[in-house]
Amino acid sequence: MNVLSIRDARKRFGNVAALNGATFELRHGELLALLGPNGAGKTTLIRAITGRVRLDGGEIRLFDRVLDGRRTAPELGIVPQEIALYPLLTARENLEAFGGLHGLTGKDLAHQVDWALERIGLLDRATDLVKQFSGGMRRRLNIACGVLHRPRVVLLDEPTVGVDPQSRDRIYDMLADLAQSGVSLLLTTHHLEEAEARCSRTVIIDHGKVIAAGTMSELVDQTVGRFRLVTLRLDAPIDGDTAIEITGRNNGSALDGDGRILKARMQDVATELPPLLDDIRTAGRAVDDVDVRGPSLQSVFIHLTGRELRE
């Protein structure tokens, strides 16, 4: 079931088309990654969903209700990229403030604050001022303030930027718990490996429109295909004629650099790698190292958006 649908979203700022017909859906209880190069339209899209940007065309539906683009729907929870906290308040006071502004009161507010503090691992630091916190602690509290009021849909803008791997794991565990409890989450990130490992689906946006969407395997199928990149490091370079023979027999292979690195694209490693190793042995060379890599989100992303800088 779709909880959030973006249909043909269009928005221009002067001559720049920030959104140029973006279309995608967020499903119930999923963790969806929204990826794109800088200036692709991610922030404009998030701001349109939160009611900070009015679309020139298209529509955004939340639980089948068209959003008017003027105010934030109460079902939404927002986690901005900035650490949007009051540094001179304690962790508990920040949570109480934002919970109160979202309409939580009394025991319900106290319960939710305790739940959030426990969930982000800051129960023992609840009465410390936020300005004394590390980057990771602030980041976790930043997220907690956005989900405290039990939103059904949470929008997170770069929720793990600038934090250590431990905090990152903690944050994604927390997001996974939320998704499991039925909350739908849409996050933007530049950490492609995180999106690949932690998100159920990925939407890639560029030049204001969605250029690919789906699970990791769907994206791979749509773009780079299911090959493996095999890299062999040899003990010594292979001379010219032998190299031509080997690469000729093994389709899609090539020697790099000084002739000691051999790279090959293989659909089935188990059947294609042994003959290549035999050829190398026959040529009188030994293999020092073997690296086999499957298609990554990085390769999909670069395939779709290119290598040009977008600043």
Place this chain on the structure above:
Amino acid sequence: MRTLMWVGWTNLRRDRVAQALTFLLPIVFFSIFASVFGGQGDAATARIRIAVVDEDHSEVSARLIEGLTNEKGLRTQTTTDASGKGTVLDRAAAERLVRGGDVPVAVVIPAGLGAAFSANGFAGGGPSVQLLSDVSDRIAPQMVLGLLQKVAMTAAPDLLMQGGMRQFEKYAGAMTPQQKVAVDQWLPRLKAQGHASGTGNSTATGAMPITVDVVDVMRTDNRRGSLISFYAAGIGVMFLLFSSVAGAGGALLDEAETGTLERLLSTNIGMTGVLVGKWILLALIGCLQLTVMFLWGRVAFGLPLFSHLPGFAVMTLFTAAAAAALGLVLASLAKSRAQLSGFSTILILTMSALGGSMFPRFLMSESMQKVGLLTFNAWALDGYLKVFWRQAAIWQLWPQILVLVTLTGVFLSLARLLARRWESA
């Protein structure tokens, strides 16, 4: 070294706020101070408004009033309305004008002055002219006193001479017929000279033909303490503006930069709620700030705070509310904290100088006093002055309250309009 100088110069060239603070603000301040203290203003500089009451109705009193009216340094009013309409002023009405702050000085020409003047000439001896004055203005009564003596000497020389002749004949014997004819021929020329010199700038010398009593009509119990209130209000309002702007900057610009504003806007309260909440808090802090200031004035300088508590509370509430609203406008207008800081420093210092926070507005020319009324400070200070100095009832504060409420409404509306930039694109 050269590189550092180049970097510094380039930064200055590209920072308009720094340029304004470096070059514009000193010029603005120099101009204001030069206009006030250097007589650089227009022809109306230091023209003092006075009320004149004629209880004598003699030729002498008429001549004195004519002389005062012709003085370039004075603007004379003999009726209840400054434009010349209304009823002729009596002593009570003139005193009300002084107590109400409409004029700083009223001249009361008592009955019998003309007769004594004509009879005694330079010998004087008649009833004293009274200067009903508001001593919070320490300059105007002294200036009027000097000008009055000058006018007495020059406006009616023929009458003065007649009085002198009578005194001469009384003590030295009667003049001969030829001498009387000569004096009678001379008197019209003296009278003509008197009319001519009434518009001049010569100063009076020699013995004074009239005596003058300066009467403080404010009749305050604690003159020093009441005057302290003027300075407490002046400084208090200026710093209230600084703290309101700083607070509003923290409330809006910092929140926008850190992202908490975005988060606040995603809650139930919306931008109007955010602004109203910030405004109420800033106004309450402003009330607290002014209260602390006046309490210190009470403790350290004997400022009569508790005897004027209702008026103080009313003025403080409306002043703080307007200052908070102005702070929100400036914070909504500025793009960054640095821009807000620079721009507001220029604006607040200029408003404070023109509005009377740095020196009393009565020192300024009339045109500058009128310009001062465009500032927030002038109305706030007038209100405090009414409360502490003129002992005004709360209802008499209505012009100041009306202006402050209007300013508050305008500022809040403007801030709401400008804050739309944070809401939606």
